[in-house]
Amino acid sequence: MVASHVGQRVRQLRKLRHLSVRSLATQAAISPSLLEKIESGDRTLSPALLTRIASVLRVGPDRLTGQPYMNGAEAEDPVQAVIPELRRICLTYDSPDDLLVAPRPLPVLAAEMEQLSRMRQDGKYIPMGALLPGLLSELTHVALAGRGEEQRRAFGWLARGYRATNSLAHKLGYHDLSLTAVERVHWAADRAGEPLMQVTAAYLKAGAMLRLGSFGSARRLLEGLEREIERMAPEGSMSEAELAVQGAVLLKLAMVEARDGQADRAVLRLAEAQAAAAVLRRDTTHYEMSFGPTNVRIHEIAMLIDTGDTGRALARLREWGAEQDRDEWELPDDLAAERASHHHIDVAAARLAEGDRGGAFADLAVARRISPAHTRFHPTVRHTAGALVRLDRSGDEAVTNFAAWAGV
Incomplete structure (x- = not known):
């Protein structure tokens, strides 16, 4: 019988690895009683705990979550049908298949990619998926055949297309395709000559490292990105985009430290991000990375939940709600869906x-x-x-x- 929830998969793999409940719980730094509740399906796992248990069991987190989901209604969703085409495009990125008709002009493709990027931020995967393969193919041909500034701009839009591919593949649970797409973001960003797009590509790679539990690697990469942004614009002369991208890097660093059990360092990184958000004083989406006062608070809640301090996380929501004269904190209406x-x-x-x-x-x-x-x-x-x-x-x-x- 195929396991239908995370806890059943944990139990199956624990037995396959000849581990007792106590042994797995000890190695994952949780109590045996909590592990029993997880295996019975009465308790959920935070991303941090999921990563730890997967590491002990010597599998990827997706083995425990059961992704990609193809055994339910999702199998009928048309968005699944684009995955093979996206794999082909990622494989032939520098030597694409011929197009049946000439690609549309770059301004038209750029406008469509801008629309598609908004779909990504709003989680509209089904319409986004329908547009993505064809748009990637056209942009690839324009970028490879272009010259000068038009070629650089085409590669910049292509990088955003591969970023959308990474997001779609990750959300659907195709993590191998997601990682390939991240490498293609790097490839296109390098050719676009946009330093902050290159930072964004590396940021996405660090996110993948975090999900797999490679905390040291993610930390080193993100700290290097922070230094790179400082070199681009010395303190006091950063543009809003540079400050926002740096803030997003700091938030990711805070999550790395939290999941790695480094609570003091996580708090320090969160405070640095709060300082950057205070300078911005508004929520932004530069390079499609949400950053500002709202996202800092969202990450603070996520950090508390990840570390198991759920009671404090909910208390914080009530504290912030009082500032709004509400029972609990409410997100702004214009936040990305x-x-x-x-x-x-x-x-x-x-x-x-x-x-x-x-x-x-x-x-x-x-x-x-x-x-x-x-x-x-x-x-x-x-x-x-x-x-x-x-x-x-x-x-x-x-x-x-x-x-x-x-x-x-």
Whole structure:
């Protein structure tokens, strides 16, 4: 029988590795009772804990999450059909197949890529996926055949296309394709001659390292990026874009330290990011990296949840809510939908850990309303929705229907 949730996969692999509950719990730095709850499906795993357990079991995190999800309604989604085409494009990136018709002019392609980038930030994967392969192919031909400034601009837009490919592949659970796409972002960014795009490419690579638990490598890469941005613009003369990209790097460093158990260093990096956000005084999306006061707070909550301090995370939401004369902190309406949806998914898992099943389901419902595709494909949603169904003794139809929609 194929395991249907993370806990069952943990149990199967633990037995395959001939580990007792106590042995795996000790090596993962958790209590045996927590591991038993995880294996039974009554508790969800934070990304940090998922990475630790996967490392002990000598598998990738996606082996535990069961990605890519092809055993439920997702198999019917047309977005899955573009994956083979994206693999082909990534493979033939510097020697593409011939086009049946000539590519459209670069300004037309740039406008379409701008639209596609907004779709990515809003988690609109299905319409984005339909556009992405053809647009990548056209931009590749324009970039390789171009000269001078037009060629550099074409490679800049192509880098953004590969970034969208990385995001789509990662969200759908095709992590090998995601990593390949990151390398293609590097390739195109180098040819575009845009230093901050090159930083962005390396930032994406550090994110992949973080997900795989390569904390030392991610830390060294991100610290190098921070120094590189300082060399581009000495302190006091940074543009808004440079400051925003540096702030995003600092937030990623804070997450690395948190997942690596370096709480003091995580707090220090978060404070540095807060200082950068205070200078900006607004939320920005330079190079498609969200940064500003809102995203700093979102990361602070994520750090607390990742380290298991779910009670403090929820208390912080209430503190910030008081500043808005609300019960809990509410995100600004203009925040990128994918970022907002991700926050509510994290908070749902925290509420479940604190025993608030109603609140957990309410946050999942908000995440779905904000960005349905992002919510449906997110592994934490499956963990949380599955746990809510297993813990529900009343047979709540709304919970059951949500879980079925999520493919649980």
